[in-house]
Amino acid sequence: MYLNRSLCVFATLLICTWASSFFDLEWSTWKSKYDKKYPTTKEEQLRRKIWEDTWHKVEEHNRRADRGLSKYWMAMNQFADITPEEVKRRSCLKTNGAEASAPSLSYGLRDGLPDHVDWRESKCVTEAKNQGMCGSCWAFATVGVVESRLCIKNHKLIALSEQQLVDCDNVDEACCGGLPIYALKYITENGVMKAEDYEYETRQKECAFKEDKAMTLNLTKYYNLPDENSMVSSVALEGPVAVGFAVDMDFMHYSRGIFDGDCAENANHAIIAMGYGIEKDEDGEEQPYWIIKNSWGEEWGENGFAKVQRDVNMCSISSFAASFDFLE
Structure with missing residues (x-):
């Protein structure tokens, strides 16, 4: 014994x-x-x-x-040493408790849309960038959508400047958060410089916008998309859209698979819906998903991208969905 x-x-x-x-x-x-x-x-x-x-x-x-x-699976990524309370304080989507003052355009679910769309396959998506400790997700989501849609239209991918929005968009709040629909309004009125001419620095500085180096994009209108059906149609027919997302700890540690974990109570982050698709699980049931692009660098998720459960408004993904039209 x-x-x-x-x-x-x-x-x-x-x-x-x-x-x-x-x-x-x-x-x-x-x-x-x-x-x-x-x-x-x-x-x-x-x-x-x-x-x-x-x-x-x-x-x-x-x-x-x-x-x-x-x-989905998780990983011990760069966020493994932070607390849920710190995640809540990292909110970079400033909604002010209401929808932005922009028109809403309902596409509905159009007939004949493909089952799978991934704009990376067209070479019209820049690599996943990293916002760092600055709460500038709204700028990255906006710029990423403009980059891709400009490439879809002109067949040339150009990296654009998030720092210009952080420094010069006075409606949004730089590293303290913002909203893509407001950023689209700023770009419509001012144009946007290339990233190489106005580099990102993870903090707000004095506005250094140079009109002679800005690209005029000829946007005719910008608007909110009210639901996931409208988002699917817009992504399939026109290109990626900026969306809100209610990030909680589970999403911070996402590694791969279709995310269906816990969410925050309200949208607190901005990402890009840049494709969608359907997978079948082991029981043969169809699992629809979004393909999203994040702004936490290539070490997060699947090289900075992720799949998120679709058709259930996962983590309020249809909140604050923003898009725009080019002048024909």
Whole structure:
């Protein structure tokens, strides 16, 4: 009896020692990968605890996904050391509690639309960019849509400037958030410079807009799309659209698959719906999804992109959907 008890204690100590060494190595590797540095030992200890809690959550979720109990997987990405409270404070979509003062255009679901659309296949989508710690998702979503639709129209992909919107769009609030429909209004009235002429710097600076270097886009009107059917028609017939999204912790850690996890109460982030499709699960049931482009860099998700469950207004994705028309 005494021997068995001693063996149990020894085994427990061995497991704990192994676990500690394992986490030490994983923590060090993760910090190096994402260039994480903390100002004090106390801060690092706090972040380490959050990181370990996230590790357990991700492992448990992925075990469920491996058994077919979830449609998506998670990863220990650059957000593994932040708390739910910090996610809530990172909101970069300023809705002011109401729809933007722009017209709404309902396409409905048009007949004869393809089952699969992915504008990356047309070479009209820039790589996933990274907004950094600036709450400028609204600028990235707006610019990404304009880049793609301009390429669809002119067959030339040009990277445009998010920094111009951050610095010069006085209706939106720079790194404190904004709304794509307002940013489209700014671009309609002012044009937009190329990214190489006005580079992104993750902070607001004095406006350095140069009219002689701006592209005039000849937008005739900009408008909201009221529902997912209108979004499908617009994406299929014209190109990507900017949308709102209610980001919670699950989406922060998304890795692959069709996201159907928890959402925040209200839209707090802006992304791009740049395609859609349908997959069949193991039971043969069809799973419709959106293809979205995010602004958290290529290390998040599937090289900066993701699939999100469609036809259920997942995480309020039809909220604040914004599009525009070119002058013919």
